[in-house]
Amino acid sequence: MEKICIIGVGYVGLVSGAGLSEFGNEVTCVDLDQEKIKQLNNYEIPIYEPGLKSLVKTNFNNKKLHFTNDINKAIRNSKIIFIAVGTPQKKNGEADLSYVYAAANSIADNLNNYKIICTKSTVPVGTGYEIEKIILSKNDNKLFDYVSNPEFLREGSAVNDFMIPDRLVIGSRSNKAFNLMKNVYRPLFINETPIVNSSVETAEMIKYASNAFLALKISYINEIANLCEIVGADVHQVAKAMGQDGRISPKFLHPGPGFGGSCFPKDTVALSLLGTKNKLPLKTVEAAIEVNNNQSIRMVEKINNLLDNKVSNKKISILGLAFKPKTDDVREAASRKIIPQLIKLGATIHAYDPVAMNNFKYHFPDINYFDNWEDAVTETDACVILTEWNELRGIDLRKLKSLMSKPVILDTKNILSVSNLEKLGFKYDNVGRKVSI
Ligand SMILES: NC(=O)c1ccc[n+]([C@@H]2O[C@H](COP(=O)([O-])OP(=O)(O)OC[C@H]3O[C@@H](n4cnc5c(N)ncnc54)[C@H](O)[C@@H]3O)[C@@H](O)[C@H]2O)c1
Numbered sequence: 001m002e003k004i005c006i007i008g009v010g011y012v013g014l015v016s017g018a019g020l021s022e023f024g025n026e027v028t029c030v031d032l033d034q035e036k037i038k039q040l041n042n043y044e045i046p047i048y049e050p051g052l053k054s055l056v057k058t059n060f061n062n063k064k065l066h067f068t069n070d071i072n073k074a075i076r077n078s079k080i081i082f083i084a085v086g087t088p089q090k091k092n093g094e095a096d097l098s099y100v101y102a103a104a105n106s107i108a109d110n111l112n113n114y115k116i117i118c119t120k121s122t123v124p125v126g127t128g129y130e131i132e133k134i135i136l137s138k139n140d141n142k143l144f145d146y147v148s149n150p151e152f153l154r155e156g157s158a159v160n161d162f163m164i165p166d167r168l169v170i171g172s173r174s175n176k177a178f179n180l181m182k183n184v185y186r187p188l189f190i191n192e193t194p195i196v197n198s199s200v201e202t203a204e205m206i207k208y209a210s211n212a213f214l215a216l217k218i219s220y221i222n223e224i225a226n227l228c229e230i231v232g233a234d235v236h237q238v239a240k241a242m243g244q245d246g247r248i249s250p251k252f253l254h255p256g257p258g259f260g261g262s263c264f265p266k267d268t269v270a271l272s273l274l275g276t277k278n279k280l281p282l283k284t285v286e287a288a289i290e291v292n293n294n295q296s297i298r299m300v301e302k303i304n305n306l307l308d309n310k311v312s313n314k315k316i317s318i319l320g321l322a323f324k325p326k327t328d329d330v331r332e333a334a335s336r337k338i339i340p341q342l343i344k345l346g347a348t349i350h351a352y353d354p355v356a357m358n359n360f361k362y363h364f365p366d367i368n369y370f371d372n373w374e375d376a377v378t379e380t381d382a383c384v385i386l387t388e389w390n391e392l393r394g395i396d397l398r399k400l401k402s403l404m405s406k407p408v409i410l411d412t413k414n415i416l417s418v419s420n421l422e423k424l425g426f427k428y429d430n431v432g433r434k435v436s437i
Contacts, residue, residue: 001025002184005078007071007103009036011047011158011262011329012120012151013084018052019162021059023187028066030074040067048328048355051159075110080184083107083131084120084151089266093273095124104134111139116180118147122207122267124274128171128200145177148200150207155261156326167194171203208271212285215264217252219291225255225432226298235432236414255431257334257386257412258295260323265292265332296337299384299412302429303342306408307382312346315405317380319373319395320387320413322356330359334386334412339364352376354389378403388413397424 002025006017009031017029036046045053059065068074085099132146148171153161172178178197225235235255243250268289275282323333349367357369370376377383393415401407407426414430421428429435
């Protein structure tokens with residue numbers, strides 16, 4: 001059992017903190033956000049993530065998991081310090097490392113005995129070296145080892161991903177650090193989780209290369225879907241058959257309105273800039289970004305076509321605001337790109353999402369929100385599905401038709417049956433399949 005401090009209690013920090021305490025470690029999670037810590041100390045979970053509440057509650061009650069704003073004390077009392085703060089995109093596209101460096105400075109000021117400093121945040125190659133320099137500017141090198149331990153959890157299934165990861169990546173410069181880190185994840189040995197023991201720089205690159213590859217797969221299938229629409233093929237059958245080839249795998253071959261979320265958009269841009277900076281432009285990654293940017297524009301064109309180029313003064317219902325199901329995260333969600341374009345064209349938006357509306361309201365306070373899909377679609381001229389929530393997969397199309405002003409629908413996630421839409425007389429469009437217009 002190790003004493004662990006996690007700096008940054010967001011999606012990654014909170015899940016990691018709860019998971020590591022479940023593994024038997026004593027974990028103190030620290031955040032600058034006072035409200036967040038207050039909520040957590042009152043059994044309130046600031047994010048929506050299935051399974052997280054009970055995991056946090058159990059370990060909090062067992063006094064294995066603590067929440068505090070006192071970063072100095074949390075660092076001083078711990079042996080292993082995880083940096084899990086955000087690395088959002090700067091205006092120039094690079095990763096904003098100011099939160100990471102602020103955390104590193106706090107660690108440098110509180111290195112009272114030997115510690116492992118471990119970065120979980122996604123950071124460009126070379127950041128670990130910079131963090132080490134910050135710590136070394138105030139401390140002796142014998143007082144710490146640096147480790148890169150990137151996180152691969154997916155929002156919506158984060159608890160499970162943390163508990164049963166495909167692999168653990170531990171990038172370090174010493175066997176001592178590697179062995180200490182292995183010990184932190186000891187329970188995973190039972191599942192024989194593969195451990196990648198690499199250099200710090202390699203670990204940093206593994207994370208970006210993985211995310212960019214997944215983004216690339218999405219952009220690829222979106223381009224194929226767009227071509228399917230023109231040549232009369234069905235992208236679902238294409239993707240399924242492609243995925244049956246073991247070399248390709250069926251995952252991340254789902255067409256849609258483009259990738260979003262807190263990782264792929266910023267990580268692809270940061271990786272492509274790292275390539276440019278090193279005079280090695282990453283053409284495939286650049287193409288994935290460009291295709292993705294165009295995909296949301298294409299969705300707006302589809303809505304425009306469905307409404308005969310008369311979006312102005314139309315009521316459009318948007319079902320699904322989160323960037324994917326089972327999360328309340330709206331960072332870089334398709335909804336954030338498509339809704340402003342529709343508003344610009346003069347549409348009135350009626351929105352519904354099972355869990356993400358509060359987060360969305362922060363960015364779009366002036367659109368109309370409804371507590372259920374039925375109220376959201378009532379008397380609207382077109383309906384657009386942007387997130388494949390299970391609730392929306394099972395939507396009653398008869399009821400939908402009876403509530404809307406006109407039965408017009410864009411299913412950007414291809415979750416509705418085309419033949420049912422046809423039977424009911426909907427005017428419909430989707431991504432890469434048969435359309436009615
Ligand atoms: N969200 C994901 O699905 C995911 C998955 C894998 C990796 N990552 C990476 O993990 C990192 C964190 O992502 P997230 O989504 O959890 O971020 P987040 O924005 O949800 O949370 C970050 C937290 O860090 C806190 N913070 C910032 N600076 C601080 C400081 N100096 N001291 C204490 N707290 C501080 C913020 O208040 C916030 O609560 C990012 O680099 C991200 O790219 C995210």
